[in-house]
Amino acid sequence: MLNPELKLNTKVFNDDVEQIPIRKGFGEGLAKAGETNKNIVALSADLTESTQMHFFRDKFPERFVEIGVAEQNLATVASGMAAMGKYPFFSSYAMFSPGRNWEQIRTTLAYNDRAAVIVGSHAGISVGPDGGTHQAIEDIALMRVMPHMSVLSPCDAIQARKMTLALSENPRLAYLRLAREKTPIITTDETPFELGKGQILYRPDGIGHVVVFATGGLVAHALRAAKDLEKKGVRVIVVNIHTIKPLDTDLVIKLATETKAVVTVEEHQIAGGLGGAIAETLAQSVPTPIEFVGVKDLFGQSGTPNELIEYYGMGRDAIETAIMKVIGRK
Amino acid sequence: MAIKKDYSIRELELKANDIRESIISMLLEAGSGHTAGPLGMADVFTALYFELLRHDPQNPEWEERDRLILSNGHICPVLYATMAHAGYFSVDELKTLRKFGSRLQGHPHREFLPYLENSSGPLGSGLSQAVGMAIADRMDLGVASPRSFYCLLGDGELNEGNNWEAIMLAGKEKLSTLTAIVDRNNIQIDGYTEDVMPLDSLAEKWEAFNWHVQEIDGNNISAVIDAVNKAKAVFERPSVIIAHTIPGRGVREFERKFEWHGKTPNKEEANSALDQLRTLGGKIKSESK
Numbered sequence: 008m009l010n011p012e013l014k015l016n017t018k019v020f021n022d023d024v025e026q027i028p029i030r031k032g033f034g035e036g037l038a039k040a041g042e043t044n045k046n047i048v049a050l051s052a053d054l055t056e057s058t059q060m061h062f063f064r065d066k067f068p069e070r071f072v073e074i075g076v077a078e079q080n081l082a083t084v085a086s087g088m089a090a091m092g093k094y095p096f097f098s099s100y101a102m103f104s105p106g107r108n109w110e111q112i113r114t115t116l117a118y119n120d121r122a123a124v125i126v127g128s129h130a131g132i133s134v135g136p137d138g139g140t141h142q143a144i145e146d147i148a149l150m151r152v153m154p155h156m157s158v159l160s161p162c163d164a165i166q167a168r169k170m171t172l173a174l175s176e177n178p179r180l181a182y183l184r185l186a187r188e189k190t191p192i193i194t195t196d197e198t199p200f201e202l203g204k205g206q207i208l209y210r211p212d213g214i215g216h217v218v219v220f221a222t223g224g225l226v227a228h229a230l231r232a233a234k235d236l237e238k239k240g241v242r243v244i245v246v247n248i249h250t251i252k253p254l255d256t257d258l259v260i261k262l263a264t265e266t267k268a269v270v271t272v273e274e275h276q277i278a279g280g281l282g283g284a285i286a287e288t289l290a291q292s293v294p295t296p297i298e299f300v301g302v303k304d305l306f307g308q309s310g311t312p313n314e315l316i317e318y319y320g321m322g323r324d325a326i327e328t329a330i331m332k333v334i335g336r337k
Numbered sequence: 338m339a340i341k342k343d344y345s346i347r348e349l350e351l352k353a354n355d356i357r358e359s360i361i362s363m364l365l366e367a368g369s370g371h372t373a374g375p376l377g378m379a380d381v382f383t384a385l386y387f388e389l390l391r392h393d394p395q396n397p398e399w400e401e402r403d404r405l406i407l408s409n410g411h412i413c414p415v416l417y418a419t420m421a422h423a424g425y426f427s428v429d430e431l432k433t434l435r436k437f438g439s440r441l442q443g444h445p446h447r448e449f450l451p452y453l454e455n456s457s458g459p460l461g462s463g464l465s466q467a468v469g470m471a472i473a474d475r476m477d478l479g480v481a482s483p484r485s486f487y488c489l490l491g492d493g494e495l496n497e498g499n500n501w502e503a504i505m506l507a508g509k510e511k512l513s514t515l516t517a518i519v520d521r522n523n524i525q526i527d528g529y530t531e532d533v534m535p536l537d538s539l540a541e542k543w544e545a546f547n548w549h550v551q552e553i554d555g556n557n558i559s560a561v562i563d564a565v566n567k568a569k570a571v572f573e574r575p576s577v578i579i580a581h582t583i584p585g586r587g588v589r590e591f592e593r594k595f596e597w598h599g600k601t602p603n604k605e606e607a608n609s610a611l612d613q614l615r616t617l618g619g620k621i622k623s624e625s626k
Contacts, residue, residue, distance in 0.1 A: 048473070048476070069476065070476065072472060074502075074506060075502075075505070075506070077502035077505070077506070079461075079462070079465070079498065079499040079502055080465045080468075080499060080502035080503055080506060083462045083465035083466050083469065083499065083503070084465050084466070084468055084469035084472065084503070084506065085469060086455075086462075086465075086466050086469060087406075087465065087466035087467060087468060087469020087470040087471075087472070087473065088469040088470070088472060088473040089469075090404075090454065090455065090466065090469070090470055090473075091469075091470050091473035091474055091477070092473070092477075093473045093476070095469075110459055111459075111462050111499065114456060114457070114458065114459045114462060115455070115456075115462050115466055118446065118448075118456045119447060119455055119456045120447070120448055
């Protein structure tokens with residue numbers, strides 16, 4: 008059942024569940040955060056509305072900088088602004104930032120020890136028709152290996168808003184991963200949120216047979232898989248890992264110890280992403296069988312988001328298959 | 338607050354010479370690093386740290402200080418040597434350059450040496466940081482901000498596209514508190530700049546992006562001072578000073594040779610270099626060893 012303490016959206020399993028793009032929650036959150044944190048400035052690389060930064064721009068035009076299509080400049084200008092005490096949020100598509108400007112982020116932000124938020128919108132394969140060039144499925148890996156960097160991936164628009172406000176109150180260098188498409192609303196305004204803490208969204212009665220660590224828009228698919236399998240007597244715990252780095256290792260180890268079987272779910276290459284982070288953690292403490300749901304060393308292509316999620320093996324069926332497979336490996 | 342500035346041009350030239358001696362000594366001790374660029378830029382650094390910058394070595398965190406952003410981090414021996422001579426830390430510490438545990442990293446790292454405005458090494462990203470600083474400063478203090486933002490760049494570094502993104506943005510934003518100084522020494526690792534990747538006409542390129550452009554002899558300290566003061570008087574536009582320098586300046590064997598971009602002198606070469614510097618090229622007999 009859904010974790011009652013988290014006051015989640017009870018309609019999450021309904022076919023008519025409300026769906027909102029995750030990026031929109033960020034846009035609204037940033038405009039709100041700007042009211043209280045006067046140091047926040049926003050920079051955009053010619054994708055202001057796409058990345059939902061127009062809410063902030065329209066409210067605080069004097070604190071907004073249009074950089075043009077120049078992602079290397081986007082990151083480095085942000086670094087300069089951070090040096091003068093500003094807290095920059097800078098956005099583009101994840102493929103271009105942090106995809107194109109990785110070294111600038113490393114040298115001028117991380118190595119320089121600056122606080123700023125890299126907002127990578129349109130992450131994952133669900134970007135859809137734009138095709139493989141625009142589908143960032145390596146970005147978590149790129150950011151996760153970088154010292155000083157936090158990596159954040161909200162599960163829905165409401166969480167993206169809360170995450171943005173939490174970042175506003177706790178300035179740091181962070182990568183905020185957002186998705187383009189509408190995704191089901193899982194949380195509610197009342198759901199608590201804390202950076203760095205995984206959330207047990209779903210837990211059947213009794214000892215879990217398997218734990219699924221999921222992130223981003225696929226969390227909803229993981230929930231549906233868990234509910235499906237519960238009917239067949241399989242007890243699946245679903246955890247939303249919205250903070251991939253620093254990882255909530257205590258929770259990961261505790262649940263892997265309980266279930267002795269793990270599945271990771273992410274719209275990302277299975278190398279270097281959430282699955283990698285979980286595997287690195289467990290290999291050093293409680294080695295546990297893991298199945299990885301994600302893109303298997305391939306590039307994406309054009310299609311509808313659902314077609315692509317299914318084709319690349321990240322939908323509900325694929326998650327259920329992975330769950331049964333890992334239980335069989337116990 | 339700021340450092341006293343009552344040096345004559347002659348005194349500044351002697352300071353630049355002291356800084357060059359320190360550069361040679363520290364590079365000899367380090368055994369690796371860059372020689373030509375630091376020697377060529379010693380006059381510009383001297384003019385900045387001993388005459389032009391609003392700064393206070395005793396209070397490096399002074400909020401109102403001017404910001405100096407070194408983009409081509411590999412010429413850091415001249416930055417470190419100038420900072421030591423200006424009083425940020427002891428001249429003795431220069432011997433630790435590139436050694437394990439040293440604050441003087443092979444390329445500048447501000448987590449090791451907090452007096453630095455930025456870490457650098459990978460080329461092409463300094464100017465856009467300076468642009469970001471100037472934009473942030475204008476948000477806070479408006480166009481009448483007392484702070485100036487100086488970015489020092491190499492010419493070979495202008496091969497990097499990130500610079501031109503910054504040049505475009507600074508022109509668009511009309512950042513009058515920003516002054517870029519390009520070390521136009523015509524060399525880079527693989528050879529002469531005009532062979533590797535031609536930059537000329539460099540002045541026209543910057544002008545096309547709405548910058549105020551001056552070309553000067555970058556080894557003439559009074560020319561540097563005049564150009565920077567003129568740049569500060571330009572409103573509505575950012576300024577660039579294309580400082581023509583002689584790479585390896587002050588040591589006959591190193592001057593104008595791209596081979597000295599990225600190598601250091603051995604003991605014999607260093608002794609010869611120090612001798613030339615101490616005697617001002619043979620003019621002072623009593624200083625010769």
